[in-house]
Amino acid sequence: MHDDIFPAAEKILTDIENIFKRDKLLKDFEIVPVTVGENKSPVLHAEHTLGLQEWCVRHLYVHVYHKVMNLKRQQRLRREDPSVLSRLLLGGVLLNPDCTTLWNIRREFVVLGRFDPLTELHINAITLSRRPKSAESFVYRRWILKRMTAEPLESATLSSIIEEELQVSLMAADRYANNYHAWNHRMWVMSHIPQAQDKFYDEWTTSEIWVSKHVSEHSGLQYREFLLNQVDQHLEHTDYCLKFQSSLESFLSPLKHSIFNSDFSKHSTVSQRLYQSFVDLLDKKESCSQCPMNCKENNFMLQIGFLAYELLLVTDLIHLYPGHEALWCHRRFVLFCFFSLSKKISCNSTKESDIMDGIPLPKTQKLCVLEIDSDKCFLWWLVMQHEDALIKDCVIKTTEESYQTKLALRHEKWIKSVLICKENLSCRTQSVS
Amino acid sequence: MVKLYAMSILYKNTNSAQWLKAAYDLQTFSFFQRGSVQEFMAFVSKTIVERTQTAARQSVKEGEYMCHVYVRGDNLAGVIISDHEYPQRVSHTLITKVLDEFAQKYPPSSWPTATEASISFNQINTYLAKYQNPREADAMTKIQEELDETKIILHNTIEAVLERGEKLDDLVAKSEGLSTQSKAFYKTARKTNSCCNFG
Numbered sequence: 001m002h003d004d005i006f007p008a009a010e011k012i013l014t015d016i017e018n019i020f021k022r023d024k025l026l027k028d029f030e031i032v033p034v035t036v037g038e039n040k041s042p043v044l045h046a047e048h049t050l051g052l053q054e055w056c057v058r059h060l061y062v063h064v065y066h067k068v069m070n071l072k073r074q075q076r077l078r079r080e081d082p083s084v085l086s087r088l089l090l091g092g093v094l095l096n097p098d099c100t101t102l103w104n105i106r107r108e109f110v111v112l113g114r115f116d117p118l119t120e121l122h123i124n125a126i127t128l129s130r131r132p133k134s135a136e137s138f139v140y141r142r143w144i145l146k147r148m149t150a151e152p153l154e155s156a157t158l159s160s161i162i163e164e165e166l167q168v169s170l171m172a173a174d175r176y177a178n179n180y181h182a183w184n185h186r187m188w189v190m191s192h193i194p195q196a197q198d199k200f201y202d203e204w205t206t207s208e209i210w211v212s213k214h215v216s217e218h219s220g221l222q223y224r225e226f227l228l229n230q231v232d233q234h235l236e237h238t239d240y241c242l243k244f245q246s247s248l249e250s251f252l253s254p255l256k257h258s259i260f261n262s263d264f265s266k267h268s269t270v271s272q273r274l275y276q277s278f279v280d281l282l283d284k285k286e287s288c289s290q291c292p293m294n295c296k297e298n299n300f301m302l303q304i305g306f307l308a309y310e311l312l313l314v315t316d317l318i319h320l321y322p323g324h325e326a327l328w329c330h331r332r333f334v335l336f337c338f339f340s341l342s343k344k345i346s347c348n349s350t351k352e353s354d355i356m357d358g359i360p361l362p363k364t365q366k367l368c369v370l371e372i373d374s375d376k377c378f379l380w381w382l383v384m385q386h387e388d389a390l391i392k393d394c395v396i397k398t399t400e401e402s403y404q405t406k407l408a409l410r411h412e413k414w415i416k417s418v419l420i421c422k423e424n425l426s427c428r429t430q431s432v433s
Numbered sequence: 434m435v436k437l438y439a440m441s442i443l444y445k446n447t448n449s450a451q452w453l454k455a456a457y458d459l460q461t462f463s464f465f466q467r468g469s470v471q472e473f474m475a476f477v478s479k480t481i482v483e484r485t486q487t488a489a490r491q492s493v494k495e496g497e498y499m500c501h502v503y504v505r506g507d508n509l510a511g512v513i514i515s516d517h518e519y520p521q522r523v524s525h526t527l528i529t530k531v532l533d534e535f536a537q538k539y540p541p542s543s544w545p546t547a548t549e550a551s552i553s554f555n556q557i558n559t560y561l562a563k564y565q566n567p568r569e570a571d572a573m574t575k576i577q578e579e580l581d582e583t584k585i586i587l588h589n590t591i592e593a594v595l596e597r598g599e600k601l602d603d604l605v606a607k608s609e610g611l612s613t614q615s616k617a618f619y620k621t622a623r624k625t626n627s628c629c630n631f632g
Contacts, residue, residue, distance in 0.1 A: 049464040
């Protein structure tokens with residue numbers, strides 16, 4: 001039938017497989033745009049990159065596909081010469097990683113023990129290097145990982161697997177813009193392999209570098225939001241306390257210039273204690289020699305530290321790269337975290353919960369996320385000071401019709417209509433001077 | 434990605450532009466593509482300089498890339514190719530700075546006869562590496578203020594910069610600076626992109 005249309009196919013497949021066997025550090029596969037075939041092998045190999053000239057791709061894939069499908073139809077897959085079959089399957093997934101059937105046949109052989117899971121991960125990573133957004137590849141990858149981690153592994157092996165996964169997903173995210181598949185894979189690794197949680201703070205740092213380089217992509221910011229949501233599981237004293245201290249100080253700086261004129265302390269002891277810690281921090285009174293933030297005494301401190309750090313990071317990026325909506329969207333997320341936290345702090349003491357579980361909200365409140373009484377919560381007041389400053393700054397610095405101004409005004413509107421405050425903010429502040 | 438790919442200094446003659454110096458950072462491209470990408474960036478830089486008037490600034494958006502060009506009053510020209518996230522202002526400030534420095538080192542009289550080989554201006558590589566982080570630009574605020582007074586003409590495609598009747602496909606086909614492989618690369622890229630719009 002179609003078997004003999006392209007006689008060079010088996011030779012090319014063997015060449016590809018040999019490169020895989022020879023070069024364990026192979027990291028890239030790509031198709032080189034050479035449209036006219038010369039009388040030599042179209043397989044190239046340099047600097048751990050495998051290249052295939054374009055002219056043969058079509059013929060090669062047709063050959064592989066028909067051969068595999070014929071074998072499958074005649075149910076001869078398991079009886080076929082293993083070396084021939086592994087060549088075919090390798091060529092197949094390289095050229096078209098979106099073909100589920102090919103991956104399924106591979107699965108079958110992994111279950112039979114004929115394919116080695118580690119080699120599978122390597123081959124899969126190479127397919128991702130050309131098609132970084134292939135969902136099938138990622139699904140297969142997770143399937144292999146699930147199988148591997150189901151059995152007890154040595155900790156060294158496990159940590160090298162985690163390391164590899166983080167690297168692969170970063171590579172995929174770098175190569176294709178808005179690659180949510182890659183970030184979702186990273187999230188899966190972080191949440192399904194318990195040991196990956198040790199990497200939490202590393203991830204926090206790496207993702208900061210990444211989002212600062214990809215300011216128009218929400219995919220990376222979404223991963224950061226995923227990390228932020230897990231912050232409360234990681235509130236132990238670390239070296240990061242020092243890092244957060246400086247951002248907390250600048251976050252709190254509005255407190256220096258104005259008196260927070262309110263009787264909030266009557267309402268809430270938690271809030272009061274927190275306020276006191278903030279004032280201590282600003283005055284550099286060190287109550288605990290180990291940690292300047294006194295995080296052990298007050299576990300909200302670190303949580304606020306995280307959020308303050310994030311808020312200032314976004315402020316910085318918005319100024320540096322004007323006109324990227326993804327940054328503003330992320331800011332909304334951070335604000336919402338602050339909002340929930342402020343609520344938690346003020347509710348903690350008054351014991352009155354605004355939301356009754358299961359009872360639907362009144363219609364007028366459906367759009368907004370319930371009011372917060374900023375009289376009681378100086379934390380929210382602080383956040384709003386930062387928002388005011390940012391919006392003003394953006395409007396002044398850029399021209400009226402610029403995208404940045406538009407985004408800033410939209411942000412203001414969002415705050416006003418979704419995160420409602422009871423009164424106008426400015427009337428509660430008094431200048432010290 | 435916030436990234437600077439290429440920075441070149443050219444001299445604009447009456448008919449054509451000639452290279453004085455160029456630097457590239459193409460690590461993010463895959464190995465077999467790098468050669469073609471570099472040739473193509475060089476081709477685009479030259480083409481755009483030739484179509485920019487003296488004492489004018491232009492920024493051209495092409496897909497996810499931005500190409501910033503400044504031809505000074507004395508026909509010394511600078512081109513930066515970056516991606517679309519790199520701040521436009523910083524790119525233009527950087528071009529001004531690099532051109533000033535170049536003009537200090539080499540007098541205008543030497544430009545028409547100079548070739549890339551005869552010029553050693555390695556600062557261009559340093560700048561390309563350093564300004565990958567646009568925060569470095571804070572030190573250049575003074576130039577930035579001057580820049581605010583000049584108008585930057587913004588184009589949304591390369592085609593918009595070309596003269597009437599010119600087509601990019603034709604220019605690529607007859608270019609001598611592009612190898613056969615780069616031309617094939619261009620065609621493939623063209624084909625891949627065109628399936629997104631049903632035009």
